Amino acid sequence: MPADRPPTRIQKKNRAAILEAALNVFSAQGFRGATVDQIASEAGLSKPNLLYYFPSKEAMHNALLERLLDTWLDPLRELDAQGEPLEELLGYVQRKLQMSRDYPRESRLFANEILQGAPRIHAALTQELKALVDEKVAVLQGWMDQGRIAPVHPYHLIFSIWSLTQHYADFDVQVRAVLGEKDPFATAPDFMETLYRRLLTP
């Protein structure tokens, strides 16, 4: 484990390579299913070398989760209380859908963690996540009270956006099995737009 002086060029490169490989393996196999050897070979390093950069398998996992949570909440943070309500919401939906398309591994890593009961990020869920959602729900409720979007249960509205969009990353295999050759992401944005427009237009 290198000293705590500024990271060297090699440290930066290897740490990044390890996290990249770890993301591949953890998102595909889950925490217990992943082995340090797998991650090592995926990263092109030896196992002891990995453990020189991260003190344990769990440390790699934690590093990924930590980085993830922020990224994951960004699209919601961008929801602007000053904007046009319906457009803001539709924008949020599309941003979230894009994340499923562009970062499916991150989505699956997160899904794996939640499925197992979120042992490592439960605190973050009840604190940062809940706080952010509560804040944005207040905005939504305001819009509904003003009649600018149709009234619906605001928490379930947000859950619905999460589940619908993440479904295309997390259940990718199933979606593709049913759809055959067709690309889900070609038609999904349009469906989402229709759905939320009809649901929320006052």
Next chain:
Amino acid sequence: MPADRPPTRIQKKNRAAILEAALNVFSAQGFRGATVDQIASEAGLSKPNLLYYFPSKEAMHNALLERLLDTWLDPLRELDAQGEPLEELLGYVQRKLQMSRDYPRESRLFANEILQGAPRIHAALTQELKALVDEKVAVLQGWMDQGRIAPVHPYHLIFSIWSLTQHYADFDVQVRAVLGEKDPFATAPDFMETLYRRLLTP
């Protein structure tokens, strides 16, 4: 491994206990995360005793998945081409939501399997599942063509029902972290009804 004559009283009891325990453990930890010892102690039996009834850990998992897929598709099978379109669809949504409430372990077992790329049930997805969905999509398309429900992409419509309803089982921890004390299932049915009524009313 008992002979293939009709199962004895003890066999029935123990096999059921094992599958029940295995469902608990697999759904909470995933296949790789679960250990035979865990399942054994949960079932109140010794490990060699488990392996007397099932030849391997994988056999227990397979037995669960096999039983699951049928149950899982039942709500969709019940969708009746002769019924009143909107009511049929709303009924399907509510049945699926009830399954998430009443069988969260099964939902998580399924989610785990799909997340890992469905290694064990991929064939079933592209065959039975796809066939059933294709059939029901034809029914939906018919209703849309007749103007009896609003036109939307029928496959995405079905995906949306799956993801929305299963979300409450698979992401239970997250939902409860955000909602606090409140019971998600108290308000979810009403939200779903509103959503699909607005989406599908012509």
Next chain:
DNA sequence: TCCTGATTTGACCAACTGGTCAAAGTCACG
């Protein structure tokens, strides 16, 4: 070029895990 700290690795270990097996115990029925 030399030196010091950073990096890499082969060999190894202890714990865990899925699975085996022979022997012991139990059940049900003639």
Next chain:
DNA sequence: CGTGACTTTGACCAGTTGGTCAAATCAGGA
């Protein structure tokens, strides 16, 4: 109540896995 089939288990094994360590190698500034 005896007997053959069914059930249970303690002891064990081999493969895997996370992690350690001392020794070897490398990078770059003086």
